[in-house]
Amino acid sequence: MTQKKISGRFDSLTRRDILRAGAGAAALTAGTSVLGMPAIAQERSIKIGSYGGYFEDSFKKHIYPVFTEATGIKVESVTQPNSSDWLVTMQQAAASGTAPADLSLYGKDTMIKAMRIGGLLKPLDVAKIPNASNMKKDFLYEGSDGLVGVGAMAWFTAMVINPNEIKPAPTSWKEFWENPALESSLGLSKQYDARFLDITAATYFDGAETLMTEEGITAVIDKVAEIKPNVALWWTAESQMEQAMKNEDVIGGMYYLDVAGLMAADGFPIAPIFPKEGNPIGYGSWCLSPLSEKSEEAAEFISFSCDPATQALMSRKIGTAPLVDKSLTGLSDEEYAGVSGEPYITPAYEAYLDKESFIKEKWDAMLAGA
Incomplete structure (x- = not known):
């Protein structure tokens, strides 16, 4: 798949064989913060948009199943194009009253565009996203109505x-x-x-x-x-x-x-x-559609994504940089240096x-x- 980049990056995520780098990665352990004992399975679900190719396949293989096991919430993966094109799709969806995805992955520039257009990002209840406290403040995007974007991963x-x-x-x-x-x-x-x-x-x-x-x-x-x-x-x-x-x-x-x-x-x-x-640095954020009726499930997934163990899992399996402090992730110096570093511009x-x-x-x- 030829995937256009967000500010020049995600096309390589869809082509490269970065999964080689995750072949020896350790799985999340049962004692890791929010990923402890799985919740009782319920008929709950959420649609999550992410970039196609290896990137989406890696989420479907390595990330979503861990979330479902921990919460009982099933994930329907939705392939979205680069975030700017996807924003056009979401505008059209808003006009027709349908939501192709509950959560979407937007770059910072696209979040700014969405806020300027208005009515395309639903405020998130930070009290229901306890692990957002792990995020560096640079990656929590506040709109006029409150928190509308929470960092997912960086590159x-x-x-x-x-x-x-x-x-x-x-x-x-x-x-x-x-x-x-x-x-x-x-x-x-x-x-x-x-x-x-x-x-x-x-x-x-x-x-x-x-x-x-x-x-x-x-x-x-x-x-x-x-x-x-x-x-x-x-x-x-x-x-x-x-x-x-x-x-x-x-x-x-x-x-x-x-x-x-x-x-x-x-x-x-x-x-x-x-x-x-x-x-x-470039990064993507989870943003909630105003048409979504899955605010509770979205909050649980975003909190899961903000967990340092999940951030480390994405680094090992997808090759993205964590948005939490290195000391929280359990990544070795070598693992961290392969995906991240400081300072950043x-x-x-x-x-x-x-x-x-x-x-x-x-x-x-x-x-x-x-």
């Missing part, structure tokens, strides 16, 4: 290097601009919204705030233009960067953290790095929505320029 775009060629390892993204040894050696994404703008803003400016004005956007893109002599590949497909790193056509750049880990495990010369500015979501045409025009002109 990273990371600095990557060939550790045989770049020594010592960079500690800052600045080295990609300033190290003369990296001329014509880097691979960066060609997409304007693939987070290199956020990386540049965090490295040389005031982060997301700088991208909220056209003057700031122009300054950031001008800074990106300065790195062009060091870029050997502006990649548009994940496979292009993968092959370039394998062939050593590039020796550094930006790539997906989880896939880089898989490549390294297979013996290819690639190492993901968390520099001092951080790497861009929060993308300028509002800027990409409000200034999309301006950003794209300036970005394309920068790429086309000498």
Whole structure:
């Protein structure tokens, strides 16, 4: 399946064989917090939307059965496209009075869009989601009516290097601009919204705030233009960067953290790095349809999802990053490093929505320029 990304990520989750990484993962134990003794089975159910391919298959195989065993609530999996397209479907559903899914998985930008449209997200009762207290506050999205999104899982775009060629390892993204040894050696994404703008803003400016004005956007893109002599590949497909790193056509750049880990495990010369500015984070959140009559079941599933044991299970079986503190998950240092790290860069979501045409025009002109 060719699945469009949320802010540039989920297509690889649908293609990659990341389940290899979970082959040796430990199952949840009976003594783990909310996943203790199963509740008495009842005729209860819920429809949950998630991205297709390996991602959805992994939820159906590894996540939903554990939830059903713990609560007696059956899960009907609904394949949803990327969250922006799915939002259109949910708008149409709201107009017709039907709900294709009770819970949907939305990116932060899509939640913002939904709140601006209005009437597409049903407030959640946080008192019925006790494990939400495990979540870092960045991943609890408050709307005008209260809590409307609770983080599900995260993923990273990371600095990557060939550790045989770049020594010592960079500690800052600045080295990609300033190290003369990296001329014509880097691979960066060609997409304007693939987070290199956020990386540049965090490295040389005031982060997301700088991208909220056209003057700031122009300054950031001008800074990106300065790195062009060091870029050997502006990649548009994940496979292009993968092959370039394998062939050593590039020796550094930006790539997906989880896939880089898989490549390294297979013996290819690639190492993901968390520099001092951080790497861009993307994440999905569980959101409840206003037409759903399954608020109780939704609250139970979201609380289950927020349990550190479930977060660890998703990391091991799906390759996503946990949204709770590492110390709560039981993940080893090696397991955690394969899917997550700190610090992280929060993308300028509002800027990409409000200034999309301006950003794209300036970005394309920068790429086309000498």
